[in-house]
Every structure is written in C-alpha cells, then in structure tokens.
Amino acid sequence: MIRSLRLVAGYAERSFLAWMAGRDFLVTLVVNQSITPLIGLAVWSAALPGQTSITTYFLALLVVRLMTVSYEHHTLANHIYTGDLADDLLRPHPLILGWIGDNLAIRLWHAIFALPLVVATAALIGMDVRPAYIGATVPAILFAAILRFLFTYTLALSAFWTERAQGVVGLGGVLTFLLGGEAAPVPLLPATIRPWIAALPFRAMLGFPAELASGSLGREQALAGYGWQLFWTVVLAGLTMLVWRRGMQRYVAVGS
Amino acid sequence: MHAFRVLWGGLIISAQRELAFRSDLVFQAIRMAIELAAGLAALALVYSRxxxxxxxKPAETLVVLGFYTVMTGVLQAFLEPNLAFFAATIVQPxxxxxxxxxxxxNVLLASLGTCQPWALAQVPVGTSVAIIGTIRATGAPGGERLAACLVLFTAGVAILWSTRVLLAATAFWAPHLEPEVLYDAFWQLGRYPIAIYPPAVARLLTFVLPVALIVTFPAQALTRGADSFVVIAGPLAGLGSVAVTMRxxxxxxxxxxxxTS
Structure with a gap:
C-alpha cells in the first residue's frame, strides 16, 4: 500500500512538472471546463432570480467539475491505439497507478488556475459560504473525484474494442450533463423522476457535492447521497477491473 | 468553380474515411441524439419554473437552440476537422x-479541405427544431421575416468561418497557443439567447466573439423580425470579417x- 502511494505520488509529481510546460493550454482547459456551470448559473439565475441557493449550487458545481476533471479518453485511449501501452505493461506495478498520478497532477493544476476564477465569481455574486456545508462537502468531492476517474477510465478502455474512444466517452459526458445536475439541479427535477435520477452514478459524480455545498439537502438525504456514492464506487471499481482484464485478453500491441 | 469541385471531392473522400470507423459513427449518432434531447430537456426544465x-418565451428559445444546432453542425462538419489544433498539427510540422x-x-483548402459528414446530421435536425419553434412562437413567418433570417443566417455562416479561421491563423504568430479550446468553450454560450447573460458578456458575445450574430440574430429575425439596421449591418459584418480574415x-x-516556423 505504502509503495503504491509512493508510486502514485511519484507519477503525480512527474506529470505536474511536465504540465508546467503547457501552462497556456491548461488555462484554456480550465476555461473550457468552467463554461457549462457558468452557463447554468446564468440560465437558472435568470429563471429563478434572487435565489442564493441556486448561485451557490452552480458555483459549487464549478468547483466539483474542476476537482474531478478526467481526460483519460485522450491519454489512456491514445496509449492503447498507438501501442505505447506495451511499454507501460512492462512496468512492475499495476498500470492504473500511473494514470491516477497523472490525473491528480492535472486536477492540481486545474485547482491552481481555477482558484482566482472561483473567488472572483463568488465575490461578484455574493456567494453564501457556510463552513458547516463546506465540511460536509469535502468527502463527497473526494468520492466524486474517484467516481469520475473510474467512469472516464472505464469508458476510455473501450479503445480496446472501438476505433475511437471519443464517441463512447462523449456519450458518457452528455449523460453526465443531463442527469448529473448540470442541465438542472436534481432537486428541481419533477418529483416523479427525481428518486431515479438521484440513484444514478451521474449525480454522485457532480451534482451531489454541489447540493451539499448549497445546503439544499437534509441529513437523511445527505446520508442517502453518500450511500449511493459508496455503492457506485464499489460497482465502478469492479467494472473497471473487469473491463481491464477483458481488454488485456484482446490487446496484441500496436496494429492490433 | 474548380475550388468547389475540389472541396466536393474532399467531402466524398471524408465520408468514405468516416465510414471505416463504424462503431464510432454509431456512438456519435447516439451522442448527437442525446445531446439534442439534453438541450430540449434542459429548456423544458428551465421553463417549468x-x-x-x-x-x-419557450418557443423563441427553441428557435435559438435550433439555429445553434445547425451552426454547430456546420462548425463540426467543416471547420473543426481542418482547424482543430491547427498550430500543432499543420503549422509546426x-x-x-x-x-x-x-x-x-490555400485558405479554402486549409479550412474546408476535409470534413466530418456525420456532424451534418445536426443541420436537418436543428432546422426542424427551429421550424417547430417558429410555428409555435408566431405561426408561419412572413416573407419579410424569412428573408431577413436568411440574410442574417448567411452572414452568420460567413462570420463563423471567418472567426474560426482567424483564430487558427494566430498559429502563425503564436504557434504554442491553442485558442480553439477557448472558442469551443465560448461557442456553448450560443445555446441560449444572449439576453440571459450579464451585459458585459452579452457585448463580448456580440462584438468580440460574435455568437450573437451567428445564432441569436437569425433566430430573432425569424420570431420577432429584425430592424433594418441589423439586416444591413449583419451582411456588412459578414463581408468585413471575411475581408479581415483573408488579410x-x-x-x-x-x-x-x-x-519549425
């Protein structure tokens, strides 16, 4: 365990330093990731003017999105297509550790660049920040970060079977937008479909931590949300391992 | 004419190449359908409150979404395959x-030489959404509104091409910058009427990154009619942007x- 953590830290440090050369590009990535929650903020503020919980929700959603960002469909999938994965497989440790390290590094860069944007937006809209809500939100963001990584990683593994993984991951992205609380906060959905949407993994990846931060959940709803996060983490971890093993049986290096 | 024959040939070859990635094509088609459904569902949720x-009004916003879908189809079919990461993939090597x-x-070949034909499916889908929205909003539009819309739509296509090429051309001066990611990000703002954004953002989307000219104005002309200033200024802006881009x-x-340049 300690060795694995050291390896992840080592990969994260290496990737963090490598990204230093691409700082300009990172800024564009941060802006790209920020636009959807900011559009949601504009639309819902116009639809429900004067509701501070809405503005808090979308700003929290912005933070969650940036802290859980995953680009494995560009990195891992390309390694599979180009055959670089063959080199990775020679390393004497589970391959996923390297991707976790890379993921942590890019999230750290996103946090560094996004902090001024978040603070400026919060100041501009007069966000209502309560320490108790923030405390309850941090573990949910950690779970969401794990979930979104596993989700993107698993979808990126479709590169073993498809010619381009972008389509599969793009489909996952659209579902996350629609059902994860970006198109509309889940508590504002019609009561008939709300429990079903709340039970899906998409809300656990994005909307749930933002709902906690905006203080729109009671104690029982918060506990249920954490329950779903735990459930989906176990399911997605199992699914990731299964898909990886099946993919490995299929992989025959470059030109496969 | 010769140039257009060459571009048509590129379109055919691109279609044949895309058909080689059949599973990707299926996922792209499903994604496109869900994306539109997501846009419609998001609108329905907003207007339920x-x-x-x-x-x-809901029907008017539907027209904006229709025009946004059409223009996104044009952008993804013709401009993105040629100009995405233009500096890294074309200029630097x-x-x-x-x-x-x-x-x-060369500007035509560089910006329109290949295409992603599957993205063109968004054009008829977006057009249908715009037609349904217009009929719901005002009934069948009169000839004057239709003409104003067509003029502004054509100007919008010209501005879309110009701004995207202009952005790609920054590669000649700053080859390590990848501004298209920003363009894609700001493009999403066109999904809704610009009136919902704060005034400063709305001005930005009208004069700097003219998503309003490309999407909102043609939709507005169809549903509310356009004043003569906009009908004259739109094409002039289109011609001006093309001229600037060529220079x-x-x-x-x-x-x-x-x-290594």
Whole structure:
C-alpha cells in the first residue's frame, strides 16, 4: 500500500512538472471546463432570480467539475491505439497507478488556475459560504473525484474494442450533463423522476457535492447521497477491473 | 468553380474515411441524439419554473437552440476537422507546405479541405427544431421575416468561418497557443439567447466573439423580425470579417517558414 502511494505520488509529481510546460493550454482547459456551470448559473439565475441557493449550487458545481476533471479518453485511449501501452505493461506495478498520478497532477493544476476564477465569481455574486456545508462537502468531492476517474477510465478502455474512444466517452459526458445536475439541479427535477435520477452514478459524480455545498439537502438525504456514492464506487471499481482484464485478453500491441 | 469541385471531392473522400470507423459513427449518432434531447430537456426544465427567460418565451428559445444546432453542425462538419489544433498539427510540422503547392486557394483548402459528414446530421435536425419553434412562437413567418433570417443566417455562416479561421491563423504568430479550446468553450454560450447573460458578456458575445450574430440574430429575425439596421449591418459584418480574415491569413503566410516556423 505504502509503495503504491509512493508510486502514485511519484507519477503525480512527474506529470505536474511536465504540465508546467503547457501552462497556456491548461488555462484554456480550465476555461473550457468552467463554461457549462457558468452557463447554468446564468440560465437558472435568470429563471429563478434572487435565489442564493441556486448561485451557490452552480458555483459549487464549478468547483466539483474542476476537482474531478478526467481526460483519460485522450491519454489512456491514445496509449492503447498507438501501442505505447506495451511499454507501460512492462512496468512492475499495476498500470492504473500511473494514470491516477497523472490525473491528480492535472486536477492540481486545474485547482491552481481555477482558484482566482472561483473567488472572483463568488465575490461578484455574493456567494453564501457556510463552513458547516463546506465540511460536509469535502468527502463527497473526494468520492466524486474517484467516481469520475473510474467512469472516464472505464469508458476510455473501450479503445480496446472501438476505433475511437471519443464517441463512447462523449456519450458518457452528455449523460453526465443531463442527469448529473448540470442541465438542472436534481432537486428541481419533477418529483416523479427525481428518486431515479438521484440513484444514478451521474449525480454522485457532480451534482451531489454541489447540493451539499448549497445546503439544499437534509441529513437523511445527505446520508442517502453518500450511500449511493459508496455503492457506485464499489460497482465502478469492479467494472473497471473487469473491463481491464477483458481488454488485456484482446490487446496484441500496436496494429492490433 | 474548380475550388468547389475540389472541396466536393474532399467531402466524398471524408465520408468514405468516416465510414471505416463504424462503431464510432454509431456512438456519435447516439451522442448527437442525446445531446439534442439534453438541450430540449434542459429548456423544458428551465421553463417549468418560469414563463419567460430574460424576455424570451419557450418557443423563441427553441428557435435559438435550433439555429445553434445547425451552426454547430456546420462548425463540426467543416471547420473543426481542418482547424482543430491547427498550430500543432499543420503549422509546426510544416504540413501547410503541401496545401500551399496545390492549385486551389490555400485558405479554402486549409479550412474546408476535409470534413466530418456525420456532424451534418445536426443541420436537418436543428432546422426542424427551429421550424417547430417558429410555428409555435408566431405561426408561419412572413416573407419579410424569412428573408431577413436568411440574410442574417448567411452572414452568420460567413462570420463563423471567418472567426474560426482567424483564430487558427494566430498559429502563425503564436504557434504554442491553442485558442480553439477557448472558442469551443465560448461557442456553448450560443445555446441560449444572449439576453440571459450579464451585459458585459452579452457585448463580448456580440462584438468580440460574435455568437450573437451567428445564432441569436437569425433566430430573432425569424420570431420577432429584425430592424433594418441589423439586416444591413449583419451582411456588412459578414463581408468585413471575411475581408479581415483573408488579410490576416495572407499576413500569416508571409511569416510561415515551413517546419519549425
């Protein structure tokens, strides 16, 4: 365990330093990731003017999105297509550790660049920040970060079977937008479909931590949300391992 | 005419190439359908809480979404496959040499040489959404509104092409910048009428990154009619942006020194 953590830290440090050369590009990535929650903020503020919980929700959603960002469909999938994965497989440790390290590094860069944007937006809209809500939100963001990584990683593994993984991951992205609380906060959905949407993994990846931060959940709803996060983490971890093993049986290096 | 025949040939070859990635094509088709459904569902959810969004009724916003879908189709079909990561994939490795040697206007070949035909499916889908929205909003539009819309739509296509090429042309001066990611990000703002954004953002989307001219104005002309100033200014803005783009492109080419430039 300690060795694995050291390896992840080592990969994260290496990737963090490598990204230093691409700082300009990172800024564009941060802006790209920020636009959807900011559009949601504009639309819902116009639809429900004067509701501070809405503005808090979308700003929290912005933070969650940036802290859980995953680009494995560009990195891992390309390694599979180009055959670089063959080199990775020679390393004497589970391959996923390297991707976790890379993921942590890019999230750290996103946090560094996004902090001024978040603070400026919060100041501009007069966000209502309560320490108790923030405390309850941090573990949910950690779970969401794990979930979104596993989700993107698993979808990126479709590169073993498809010619381009972008389509599969793009489909996952659209579902996350629609059902994860970006198109509309889940508590504002019609009561008939709300429990079903709340039970899906998409809300656990994005909307749930933002709902906690905006203080729109009671104690029982918060506990249920954490329950779903735990459930989906176990399911997605199992699914990731299964898909990886099946993919490995299929992989025959470059030109496969 | 010769140039358009060459571009048509590129379209056919691109279609054949895309068909090789059949599973990707299936996922792209499903994604496109879900994306539109997501847009419609998001609108339905917003309007379930309010009757009017910054002065825009549901059917009018539907028309904006329709035009946004059409223009996104044009952008993804023709411009993105050629101009995405233009600096890293075309300018830095010196691949522009090949285009410069061909007997076709190089700016056309560089910006429209290949395409992603599957993205064009968004054009009829978006058009249908816009038609349904218009009929719901005002009934069948009169000839004057239709003409104003067509004029502004054509101007919008010209502005879309110009702004995207202009952005790609920055590669000649700043080859390590990838501004298209920003363009994609700001493009998403066109999904809704610009009236919902704060005034400063709305001005930005009208004069700097004219998503309003490309999407909102044609939709507005169809549903509310356009005043004569907008109908005259739109095409002038389109022509002006094309002229500026051609000048900037030529200036950029003078700086281009093949690989490592």
């Amino acid at each position: 309010t009757d009017v969004l910054s002065g825009w 010196g691949k522009l040499d090949d285009l410069l040697l061909r007997p076709v206007p 900037v492109w030529q200036a950029g080419l003078r700086r281009y020194t093949s690989a």
